[in-house]
Amino acid sequence: MINPERFQKIRKLLELRQSDLAMVMDNVNKPHNLAAIIRTCDAVGIETIHAVSQKPAIRTKQKTAGGSSKWTNLTLHDSMPELLTTLRSEGKQILAAHFNEHSVDYRSIDYTKPTAIIMGAEKFGPAASTLEHVDQTIHIPMQGMVESLNVSVAAAVILFELQRQRLQAGCYDKPTLDPAYLQKRLFELSYPTISETLRHQGKPYPPLSEERTPPFFTFSPGR
Structure with missing residues (x-):
């Protein structure tokens, strides 16, 4: 049985999640970059992360990196147009981190709006076909000799600006996840072994207590 302190911590984590935010990784394929971006998404309250690739090898790396963090929800896709639709x-504004003649300073964006941020492959950035359908490209101004940052570092810079704006606007002050989804995730994160058994059996999760303490219930795996 989970202890009350950990149960409350998990509940608080979910209550801080921003349901109108999404991260999109367009063919990001290096496991350490994938994992770092996922950790930063968790840190700023992004629940949903999308990873897009038509190459099986990259999809395998994305799935492996996503499995390293149970605290976020990673979804794999092989079609960027469908995802963008x-x-x-x-209702999300769709931004892509990419320097071009039309891009703007990443700090000029209003991140309190529903937002999806696209980070592209380490060497090439988002695909040209993706850039054709975004609302705005953004860049991080540079004053040195380097022309770009590592993709996970760039993601962190942008996401912590997003967090700063949302903290200032009070976006974290009340839960935004759908209540039913929040309860489902709370059960899965609090009782991972039991929830996995119930999913395999095709059974619903027991209701959670409304109190801010762990519910106590009996569970018989064979029934």
Whole structure:
């Protein structure tokens, strides 16, 4: 049985999640970069991360990196256009981290709006076909000899500006996740072994207590 302190910590984590934010990794394929971006998403309250690739080898790396963090929700895709259509239907502004003649300073963006941020492959950035369909490209100004940052470092710089704006606007002051989804995730993160058994059996999760302490219930794996 989970102890009350950890249960409350997990609940608080979910209550701080920003349901109107999403990170999109476009063919990001180096495991250490993938894992670092996922950790930063967790740190700033992003629940949903999308990884896109048509190459099986990259998809395998993305899945492996996603499995390193149970605290975020990673979804794999092989179609960027379909994903962008879904994100747009959710009312999100779609931004891509990429320097070009139309890009703007990343700090000039209003991140309190529903937002999806696309980070591209380490060497090439987002695909040209992706850039054609974003609302805005953004860049991090440089004053040195280097022309770009490592993709995970760039993601962290942008995401902590996003967090700063949202903290200032009070976006973290109340839960934004759908209540049913929050309860589902709370059960899975608090009772991973039991939830996995119930999923395999096709059974629903027991209801969680409304109190801010762990629920106590009996569980018989064979039933």
